[in-house]
Amino acid sequence: MRIGIRIDGDRALVGPSPGPVDQTAGPAEPFTTALIEARGALLAWSVPPGRFPDAVVHAPDQAAEWLADVYGPGVAAAVADVDRRTEASAEPAAIVLGDSAELTGPVRTLALLGWAARWWPAGGSVPALDTGLLAAEIALAAHRVDHLLDDEEATERALAEAADAPSALERVPARFAGEAEALSAALSDLAEDHGVVLRPVAAARDSWALAAGGSVSAASGVEIAHGSAPVSWADVAPQSVAADAEATWSLRHVGGQAVLTVEVAPVPGADPADLRARFGPEERGIDVRLEVDGTVLRGSTEVPASVALLPIEERVLWVRDVRMTSVPGPAESPEARQAALAYAAGRRTDPEASLAERTAGALR
Structure with a gap:
């Protein structure tokens, strides 16, 4: 795939041609984008995602340490070259063939897991994700690419969020048992390496119903x-x-x-x-x-x-x-919401989706 590189002030914008797109300008609907805060750059994939992200490179020296791992060496060299140009341009300063590299897939996986943690559109048509299972996958994905993440403690923070994952992994459907066992072993090893204690498997919960409140019936009067x-x-x-x-x-x-x-x-x-x-x-x-x-x-x-x-x-x-906002935001596009719902529904049968997505609503 051809990757465009454009200069915008003291930043380099990198992304699939005919882009790249400056995702820091803020999409009309934030749930349409999966983000990674990397060292020296912000990476963004549209949802549904393509192979390569758009990137806003604001610290080229830091980003140089990992750009080749995501876009391939040709793009990394071109970014280093065009960064020495001072003129801004609406047209790409260079167009280079991007190569799938060691972390092209893993960093994209982490971005999509982060999107699911924040934006998964659970409801009547899309079952909820198990947050413990999702946290386990985020922890392992963050560890795989932690050298390029801006947060130096990303793996430790993700492991802390995954403390209840052992119980979730015990409840996956039988056909996913082998995958869950491998995930559980990898998580246990990673937690031990980082000195994080995971909670032991809890007893299975009985099914329950929401308790009725004491308010006046909505049909009264x-x-x-x-x-x-x-x-x-x-x-x-x-x-x-x-x-x-x-x-x-x-x-x-x-x-x-x-x-x-x-x-x-x-x-x-x-x-x-x-x-x-x-x-x-x-x-x-x-x-x-x-x-x-x-x-x-x-x-x-x-x-x-x-x-x-x-x-x-x-x-x-x-x-x-009230913890999320104090003022109304702009109206969200119904079309964008429907697209996100369709994407999430499709992830349940996508063999490349996370275990949390493929088992949504099915844990015992």
């Missing part, structure tokens, strides 16, 4: 108005709110009082701790805490009767995890 709104994936924690479902709101008269109720579907087994909904215009919006109530996340609050008089354009619903 007389409905005045209702509506729905998408939940921005960037505004909630991973695998907490169903990615393929909208939040709904209803306004009812209950016992002579106007009551606002907001509902959203959780990912099965999730119990988000800091989920809030805001209804109405930003300057006088009404906040509602959402909690598990049966099989939904629901919150209700009494509101002034004047809320029923809000014009249609001010009947705005925003659901967010």
Whole structure:
């Protein structure tokens, strides 16, 4: 594949021709990109990914230590050469044939695992990933490429996140048992090398249902108005709110009082701790805490009767995890969300996907 190299101020942009693309400008939807913060550069793959990433090289001397491992020696030499040019250009300063090198695949694997950890669109159509199993694979993948990562303690941090992985590896379906055993052995060796203690296998958990809460039934009283709104994936924690479902709101008269109720579907087994909904215009919006109530996340609050008089354009619903954001972000493209859902669904049967993806929803 042909790789373009372009100068942009004191940075070199590297990526598949006719690119490269400056991914640091920020995609409209962050879930469309898988990222690696490398020494001296940011690597980015579009999702679904190609073989080579786009890179923004901001410290060429540091990036020179590993560029050949990802793009091949020809691209690494060309980046070193064009870096001495000072003029900026919208056109590539060089186009070089990229070669699959030792770490082309492994660094891409780590990027896609990181994408899954943050953006996996679990919900009604895509089962949730087991976070322990995913963490184990991230730890091993990070170790494979740790010399090019900007975080010098990336492997240790990933191992700490994988402390519960032994239990998850015990619960994979029988047809994946051999793969799980190999992964478990490799993880155990890596943890021992780094002085990290993994938790022993826990007893199998019994199946359970979400406990019912004590809020007023959403069907109580007389409905005045209702509506729905998408939940921005960037505004909630991973695998907490169903990615393929909208939040709904209803306004009812209950016992002579106007009551606002907001509902959203959780990912099965999730119990988000800091989920809030805001209804109405930003300057006088009404906040509602959402909690598990049966099989939904629901919150209700009494509101002034004047809320029923809000014009249609001010009947705005925003659901967010207060740990993730304090202000609404831009609307996410429905097409981009559907593409991410389709990609995730396809990973469940992709032989090149991670074990966590191929066993999504199937652990015992």
